[in-house]
Amino acid sequence: MKLGEGVEAAIHCAAMLAGVEGSGTLSGATMAEAFGLSPSYLLKHLNLLSAAGVLESVPGPAGGYRLARAAERITLLDIVLAVEGREPAFRCGEIRQRGPVKFDASAYAKPCGINAAMLKAERAYRAALAEARLSDIVADFMGTADQRVVAASCAFVERHQRPQKSTKQA
Amino acid sequence: MKLGEGVEAAIHCAAMLAGVEGSGTLSGATMAEAFGLSPSYLLKHLNLLSAAGVLESVPGPAGGYRLARAAERITLLDIVLAVEGREPAFRCGEIRQRGPVKFDASAYAKPCGINAAMLKAERAYRAALAEARLSDIVADFMGTADQRVVAASCAFVERHQRPQKSTKQA
DNA sequence: GTAGTGTTACTCGGATAAATATTGTCCGAGTGACATCGG
DNA sequence: CCGATGTCACTCGGACAATATTTATCCGAGTAACACTAC
Numbered sequence A, B: 001m002k003l004g005e006g007v008e009a010a011i012h013c014a015a016m017l018a019g020v021e022g023s024g025t026l027s028g029a030t031m032a033e034a035f036g037l038s039p040s041y042l043l044k045h046l047n048l049l050s051a052a053g054v055l056e057s058v059p060g061p062a063g064g065y066r067l068a069r070a071a072e073r074i075t076l077l078d079i080v081l082a083v084e085g086r087e088p089a090f091r092c093g094e095i096r097q098r099g100p101v102k103f104d105a106s107a108y109a110k111p112c113g114i115n116a117a118m119l120k121a122e123r124a125y126r127a128a129l130a131e132a133r134l135s136d137i138v139a140d141f142m143g144t145a146d147q148r149v150v151a152a153s154c155a156f157v158e159r160h161q162r163p164q165k166s167t168k169q170a
Numbered sequence C: 001g002t003a004g005t006g007t008t009a010c011t012c013g014g015a016t017a018a019a020t021a022t023t024g025t026c027c028g029a030g031t032g033a034c035a036t037c038g039g
Numbered sequence D: 001c002c003g004a005t006g007t008c009a010c011t012c013g014g015a016c017a018a019t020a021t022t023t024a025t026c027c028g029a030g031t032a033a034c035a036c037t038a039c
Helices: A005-018 A028-037 A039-051 A076-084 A113-130 A135-142 A149-158 B005-018 B029-036 B040-050 B076-084 B111-130 B134-146 B145-161
Strands: A055-058 A064-067 B055-058 B064-067
Touching: A005 A028, A005 A039, A005 A064, A005 A076, A005 A135, A005 B111, A028 A039, A028 A064, A039 A055, A039 A064, A039 A076, A076 A113, A076 A135, A076 B111, A113 B005, A113 B076, A113 B111, A113 B134, A135 A149, A135 B111, B005 B029, B005 B040, B005 B064, B005 B076, B005 B134, B029 B040, B029 B064, B040 B055, B040 B064, B040 B076, B076 B111, B076 B134, B134 B145
Parallel strands: none
Antiparallel strands: A055 A064, B055 B064
16 A cells, blocks of 8 residues: 555646646656756656646647646546556455455355455545545645745746647637 | 556465364465465465464474454455555655745645545445455355355365364364 | 483574666757748 | 748657565464373
8 A cells, every 4th residue: 555656646646737738748857946856857748748648748849738628627646547557556456366266256256345345445435536526636735835835936936837829819 | 557466365365264164274385275376475475464463473393374353354355465565556756846936834734635635435345345244255255155165165174174272183 | 101302303584686666867850949941 | 011931949758767665474482281200
């Protein structure tokens, strides 16, 4: 039961991208610098988010990443599943069938009760994550965090964001 | 987000031990055979359960493992935490402080909102596991599983269980 | 026949390798901006 | 002076090592049962 280090980075990056105006972008290198991370490695996680449809990537100079949809429609569950994978953490290996006494498949028609209990707990976990919208995270940060940090973060985004010129149908 | 393979084995072993009468024991080798697992590796997980106070180990010939308390007072959470560790899956590395702009510690007095949301979800996960008692798992297995499998499992336990000398068998 | 004692076989327990997943790094393909050149 | 074009720098994207964690195995310490011997 351990989540990868990249989950934290992915959420922070998504929250930072939520502060970008319009269809502007932030480059992966910029976000890596903001959090003191290895740029190349952060790209790996950002690509996972792009593949999952949470972010969009813009190539070329003045390119970068942006949210694929409004922050209100992105949940922590979307991000966690994108980075960690969609399959459940507990995988029933059906070890109950691996013993010396064998029966045909009909004897194991009912799913393993242990697996059911574990998956039920995981559904509760995912449901809680699904209720945490990215916009809530950002609003909480803006409201409760130290104002110096908030101001510095906004200034950082303002300074590094790149307004998309070619696609400014805004 | 991935649980170790040993969690499944640990839960199955605990459920099997719940079927042992009185203060009898089952050896690790016996349970490993029942599930087709490596005996030496299963011992590692059983020891974790012993260290956590979920199981008790009896050394010497006719030794083995038994539940440390009644199955009604053992939850899946106890087992999962014993095997996977008690620390939460999401560990906040405070990467928000690792950027180029630094503030003193007072600016970060409030805990990270992302961390709070992740821990809240994990509390929901653990709460669901805490509601799943080992006795419920066993009762569900006895009631809903195929009766041939139930009979075979009970027979296996009957055949391999070792009555502790203090409790004389009938 | 009974009690004491030494042996023994079986158990758990921890230290030790192999396999796998995660983390971190590098270089290449692609793309839009910029400077240059021609009209 | 304006437009087309070639070059370039910057971006993402995926392939390649290093590290950490998990998985698997082996051998040793400990203990209670068993057998043997002496009384």
